[in-house]
Amino acid sequence: EVQLVESGGALVQPGGSLRLTCAASGFTVSDHYLNWVRQAPGKGLEWVGRIRDKAHSYTTEYAASVKGRFTVSRDDSKTSLFLQMNSLRTEDTAVYYCAVLPLKGTPTAYWGQGTLVTVSS
Amino acid sequence: DIQMTQSPPSLSASVGDRVTITCRASQGISTWLVWYQQKPGKAPKSLIYAASSLQTGVPSRFSGSGSGTDFTLTISSLQPEDFATYYCQQHNSYPITFGQGTRLE
Numbered sequence: 650e651v652q653l654v655e656s657g658g659a660l661v662q663p664g665g666s667l668r669l670t671c672a673a674s675g676f677t678v679s680d681h682y683l684n685w686v687r688q689a690p691g692k693g694l695e696w697v698g699r700i701r702d703k704a705h706s707y708t709t710e711y712a713a714s715v716k717g718r719f720t721v722s723r724d725d726s727k728t729s730l731f732l733q734m735n736s737l738r739t740e741d742t743a744v745y746y747c748a749v750l751p752l753k754g755t756p757t758a759y760w761g762q763g764t765l766v767t768v769s770s
Numbered sequence: 771d772i773q774m775t776q777s778p779p780s781l782s783a784s785v786g787d788r789v790t791i792t793c794r795a796s797q798g799i800s801t802w803l804v805w806y807q808q809k810p811g812k813a814p815k816s817l818i819y820a821a822s823s824l825q826t827g828v829p830s831r832f833s834g835s836g837s838g839t840d841f842t843l844t845i846s847s848l849q850p851e852d853f854a855t856y857y858c859q860q861h862n863s864y865p866i867t868f869g870q871g872t873r874l875e
Contacts, residue, residue, distance in 0.1 A: 693857065694808075694814065694871075695868065696865060699866070711865075750861065750866070752861065753861070756816075756825060758819070762813055763813060
């Protein structure tokens with residue numbers, strides 16, 4: 650059974666930092682690009698960032714809204730995905746999902762259940 | 771960035787109705803479009819990939835069409851479990867972008 654389990658969500662003050670973890674299992678994690686997608690309360694979905702697989706040198710892509718503040722990383726030996734969030738802002742408040750999204754020629758789609766990050770003083 | 775515009779933002783329908791949701795991209799994305807269904811408090815679920823291919827296990831009443839800039843998601847006969855919010859997402863180029871959602875009620 651495919652599982653993506655996010656953890657690390659918390660209440661944090663503006664300007665603070667937080668690290669989210671996604672534990673993946675039930676599929677060959679190392680073969681897939683991994684993503685973070687977020688959803689502010691009552692709002693739509695926003696893609697945050699992606700890390701490619703080893704074959705593509707673990708390169709990353711980010712949304713403009715988080716570039717320079719957030720870092721996506723992975724540890725394939727632990728089948729885990731990470732999101733390091735620095736300089737947090739109130740507008741970063743959201744449920745953060747770990748996801749495998751369809752690629753050109755690859756339909757695979759898996760989502761975790763999300764973890765809530767609240768940025769507030 | 772490619773903007774994805776869904777219409778309508780919300781839609782009132784009844785069980786058995788045929789429902790169509792549209793998604794327009796601000797520039798051509800070939801067929802690199804995914805449709806998701808999301809229920810309250812749950813993660814999105816992929817229904818359609820590559821604009822018109824049904825994900826495994828998704829009922830055949832769901833279908834997708836389109837290419838370039840204009841896409842549609844059709845539910846041929848609405849079932850009670852289909853009342854949810856639907857999103858389109860393009861992955862032709864970075865950043866990956868989603869439509870704002872269509873709430874089916």
